[in-house]
Amino acid sequence: MAGVSISTVSRVINNSKPVQDDLRKRVLDVMEQTKFRPNTIAQNLAKNESNLIGVMLPEVKNTVLDELIHGINHVSRIYGYNTMLSLTGGTLENELHYFNLFRGIQADGIILASDNLKGELIELIELSGIPCILVGRDAHSASIPSVHVDNITAAYEAVTYLIQQGHRRIAMIRARSGDVASGDHRFEGYRMALAEAGIPLARDWIVESGITVEDGIEAMRKIRESRSMPTALFCATDRIAIGAMHDLMENGLRIPDDVSVVGFDGIDMSAMIRPKLSTVKYSASEIGMTAARNLIKRIRGGEVSPRHWCVSHYLETRDSVRSI
Amino acid sequence: MAGVSISTVSRVINNSKPVQDDLRKRVLDVMEQTKFRPNTIAQNLAKNESNLIGVMLPEVKNTVLDELIHGINHVSRIYGYNTMLSLTGGTLENELHYFNLFRGIQADGIILASDNLKGELIELIELSGIPCILVGRDAHSASIPSVHVDNITAAYEAVTYLIQQGHRRIAMIRARSGDVASGDHRFEGYRMALAEAGIPLARDWIVESGITVEDGIEAMRKIRESRSMPTALFCATDRIAIGAMHDLMENGLRIPDDVSVVGFDGIDMSAMIRPKLSTVKYSASEIGMTAARNLIKRIRGGEVSPRHWCVSHYLETRDSVRSI
Numbered sequence: 058m059a060g061v062s063i064s065t066v067s068r069v070i071n072n073s074k075p076v077q078d079d080l081r082k083r084v085l086d087v088m089e090q091t092k093f094r095p096n097t098i099a100q101n102l103a104k105n106e107s108n109l110i111g112v113m114l115p116e117v118k119n120t121v122l123d124e125l126i127h128g129i130n131h132v133s134r135i136y137g138y139n140t141m142l143s144l145t146g147g148t149l150e151n152e153l154h155y156f157n158l159f160r161g162i163q164a165d166g167i168i169l170a171s172d173n174l175k176g177e178l179i180e181l182i183e184l185s186g187i188p189c190i191l192v193g194r195d196a197h198s199a200s201i202p203s204v205h206v207d208n209i210t211a212a213y214e215a216v217t218y219l220i221q222q223g224h225r226r227i228a229m230i231r232a233r234s235g236d237v238a239s240g241d242h243r244f245e246g247y248r249m250a251l252a253e254a255g256i257p258l259a260r261d262w263i264v265e266s267g268i269t270v271e272d273g274i275e276a277m278r279k280i281r282e283s284r285s286m287p288t289a290l291f292c293a294t295d296r297i298a299i300g301a302m303h304d305l306m307e308n309g310l311r312i313p314d315d316v317s318v319v320g321f322d323g324i325d326m327s328a329m330i331r332p333k334l335s336t337v338k339y340s341a342s343e344i345g346m347t348a349a350r351n352l353i354k355r356i357r358g359g360e361v362s363p364r365h366w367c368v369s370h371y372l373e374t375r376d377s378v379r380s381i
Numbered sequence: 382m383a384g385v386s387i388s389t390v391s392r393v394i395n396n397s398k399p400v401q402d403d404l405r406k407r408v409l410d411v412m413e414q415t416k417f418r419p420n421t422i423a424q425n426l427a428k429n430e431s432n433l434i435g436v437m438l439p440e441v442k443n444t445v446l447d448e449l450i451h452g453i454n455h456v457s458r459i460y461g462y463n464t465m466l467s468l469t470g471g472t473l474e475n476e477l478h479y480f481n482l483f484r485g486i487q488a489d490g491i492i493l494a495s496d497n498l499k500g501e502l503i504e505l506i507e508l509s510g511i512p513c514i515l516v517g518r519d520a521h522s523a524s525i526p527s528v529h530v531d532n533i534t535a536a537y538e539a540v541t542y543l544i545q546q547g548h549r550r551i552a553m554i555r556a557r558s559g560d561v562a563s564g565d566h567r568f569e570g571y572r573m574a575l576a577e578a579g580i581p582l583a584r585d586w587i588v589e590s591g592i593t594v595e596d597g598i599e600a601m602r603k604i605r606e607s608r609s610m611p612t613a614l615f616c617a618t619d620r621i622a623i624g625a626m627h628d629l630m631e632n633g634l635r636i637p638d639d640v641s642v643v644g645f646d647g648i649d650m651s652a653m654i655r656p657k658l659s660t661v662k663y664s665a666s667e668i669g670m671t672a673a674r675n676l677i678k679r680i681r682g683g684e685v686s687p688r689h690w691c692v693s694h695y696l697e698t699r700d701s702v703r704s705i
Contacts, residue, residue: 081501109482118447127442130468139482142466144454158433158463162486177405184410270649299653306655325594326650329623331630 110140110352111159111167115147119269119296121322121341122170125192128345129168136353138165149175160185166352168192168345172236188355190348194238195365202355204348204366206339208238211370212246212291215319215337218372219289220254223381224317227251228262228287230276230297239268239293243321247291262287266297273300281308288316288381295320295327295336302330302377313379323373332376339370434464434676435483435491439471443593443620445646445665446494449516452669453492460677462489473499484509490676492516492669496560512679514672518562519689526679528672528690530663532562535694536570536615539643539661542696543613544578547705548641551575552586552611554600554621563592563617567645571615586611590621597624605632612640612705619644619651619660626654626701637703647697656700663694 061080076084110133114122126142133140143158145151152171156178159167166188171178174191182189183200191203219227229247232239244263251258261283266276273296280287281304292298298320302312312318312332320327323338347366385404400408434457438446450466457464467482469475476495480502483491490512495502498515506513507524515527543551553571556563568587575582585607590600597620604611605628616622622644626636636642636656644651647662671690 078501082504116451117441118451123442123447126468127440130470134470139479140467141482142468143464144450144466146454146458155463158465180406270653299650303653326623326653329594329627329650329654331655 107163107165108138109162109164110138110349111155111164112140112142112169113145113152113155113159113167114142114170115172116144121324122193124341125170125345128340128342128347129349130345131342132346132349133353136349138349138353145171147172149173149177152178153181156181156185160187165356166190168348168352170194172238172240174198174237188352190352190355192344192348194242202351202364202366204344204351204368205238206344206370207367208242209246209249211337211339212243212321213250214246215321215372216247216250216291217253218374219291219317219319219378220250220256222289222317222378224289225254225256226259226262226285226287227256227289227291228259228264228280229291230264230266230273230280230293230301232268232293232297233265239321240265243293259287261285266293268294268296270296270300270303273297274304275300277301277304281305286316289378290316290318292318292320295322295324295334298334298336299326299330302334313377317378319372319378327373328375335375335378336373337370338373339368343368431487431489432462433486433488434462434673435479435488436464436466436493437469437476437479437483437491438466438494439496440468445648446517448665449494449669452664452666452671453673454669455666456670456673457677460673462673462677469495471496473497473501476502477505480505480509484511490514490680492672492676494518496562496564498522498561512676514676514679516668516672518566526675526688526690528668528675528692529562530668530694531691532566533570533573535661535663535696536567536645537574538570539645539696540571540574540615541577542698543615543641543643543702544574544580546613546641546702548611548613549578549580550583550586550609550611551580551613551615552583552588552604553615554588554590554597554604554617554625556592556617556621557589563645564589567617583611585609590617592618592620594620594624594627597621598628599624601625601628605629610640613702614640614642616642616644619646619648619658622658622660623650623654626658637701641702643696643702652699659699659702660697661694662697663692667692 061084112129117123130140143155145155169189169191170193179198189201191201194205195203216227231244234240262280264276264279266272290301292301298318302318305312305316310316320334320336323336327334327336385408436453441447454464467479469479493513493515494517503522513525515525518529519527540551555568558564586604588600588603590596614625616625622642626642629636629640634640644658644660647660651658651660
């Protein structure tokens with residue numbers, strides 16, 4: 058009807074190669090007249106691949122997941138894969154729902170961040186046969202590979218550094234239990250470092266918190282109102298640390314003179330605030346790239362036996378810690 | 382085969398209602414044995430709706446788009462819609478590609494952020510007949526509604542405030558031209574305020590910049606190396622402003638004593654840095670909620686004539702500006 062070749066129509070539909078403006082217009086006009094909608098799924102079934110990677114994250118706010126997405130997209134584009142993201146809010150119900158949605162649109166593979174990976178979801182992933190990689194935390198599952206930072210070791214090193222600077226009164230603002238990476242594992246590293254130095258855990262100085270700046274402010278208030286003040290503070294994330302520093306300064310306490318602070322994540326803002334925050338740095342973008350690269354290998358049938366990749370981390374020491 | 386009712390199978394597939402663990406297991410086992418995959422699209426075609434909203438954004442890093450997504454998801458969930466996101470990187474090629482991908486999976490509607498909305502994309506949207514709303518900037522198109530902050534007026538007010546504090550030597554770090562909202566429109570507000578006060582534009586003090594903190598540092602260096610220093614600085618985004626403040630302080634200049642600074646966006650970090658940054662505040666989450674709400678009205682055939690919604694803004698004055 059448009060008087061053009063089939064390959065021109067295909068180019069317009071898939072936007073795969075440049076098409077002259079007037080030809081594109083003619084094809085689009087005919088598609089409109091005939092109410093033609095290319096059925097992506099029928100096309101996918103025909104060639105038995107969708108070139109689509111599904112990404113399931115709890116949220117992108119207040120986390121380093123924006124960096125992670127950046128890494129996933131960078132590598133996916135190189136290999137010719139599209140990505141689609143869904144935000145689950147971290148509930149099992151949404152995780153199952155979106156997993157089935159991606160399954161329904163024939164996604165080739167899925168990259169998943171889930172704080173509290175439940176058995177039902179693991180079961181669904183295994184039964185589906187869709188290649189899947191977990192990011193941000195260890196999967197504890199033989200069948201699902203994962204890419205993450207070694208949260209326990211990194212937290213252990215950060216707190217050991219504080220102990221080496223002479224601190225023994227060290228508080229921690231941790232994320233909620235159940236949140237495996239920034240909750241349980243980073244707390245476990247803190248616990249190990251104190252135990253090794255023979256320092257008992259002080260209940261008043263361990264506060265569970267959400268992960269926003271405001272949560273950090275609130276958690277710091279609780280520690281300030283405890284019977285005595287710590288000389289140092291380890292925070293599960295930089296945002297929590299930045300909120301805690303805000304609360305300390307607003308209440309006339311000096312950093313690091315009165316309280317030393319160490320964060321975790323190495324977000325750009327950690328170097329912009331004053332004093333500059335000492336923090337555990339790693340590349341969330343690298344986590345995303347490693348996940349995408351190995352997922353694509355699995356999709357293409359490469360021999361990627363389920364395993365767990367750790368990206369490297371290091372303690373960036375800046376101005377928020379002093380020796381005592 | 383699983384010895385359960387059809388409605389139980391449906392519940393397992395759609396995860397619509399709770400199912401006993403052993404029943405769920407039986408259904409999943411049979412689905413696995415028979416390689417059954419629920420075809421979401423076939424289901425959608427049958428009921429002529431997908432309950433899916435596509436969201437197309439350039440990126441989520443270094444922007445307020447994380448807040449925006451939060452707003453979109455909040456409202457979409459209330460009305461029973463799923464959302465899927467794709468990141469276009471801001472190129473027309475990807476925008477056309479992902480639009481067609483969403484079309485292929487029968488998305489009911491699309492929320493789109495595009496810095497430089499090209500004619501080809503507008504044409505494709507109009508031809509497709511899929512309800513679409515543009516966020517973050519004015520559409521300049523009669524057929525596509527939009528939700529945004531009034532960038533020109535807000536920037537005009539911020540710069541007029543600096544003039545009222547006695548400043549006449551006012552620099553601007555703007556986003557790149559072509560980036561309509563934080564590039565062109567916010568610069569237009571700056572230009573209008575200076576023109577109204579009879580202050581000529583100084584070429585050395587207007588620097589185009591990317592939108593990361595590092596870009597802000599680099600842009601501020603250029604202004605510092607110009608023949609003379611301004612007494613005030615207006616930045617197109619808070620991240621640019623935070624980078625510029627970092628560069629000023631690292632080079633021994635005091636804020637606001639030597640240079641006053643005003644940002645734009647009101648991100649949480651603007652209140653965490655010292656001095657606290659005066660900035661144009663608005664709710665990106667409200668933009669997302671308004672867009673989702675009105676898109677869903679259009680999807681459901683409500684009488685939403687294409688129009689443009691503005692969310693409110695105000696200047697939050699903090700500690701980074703002084704009177705001279």
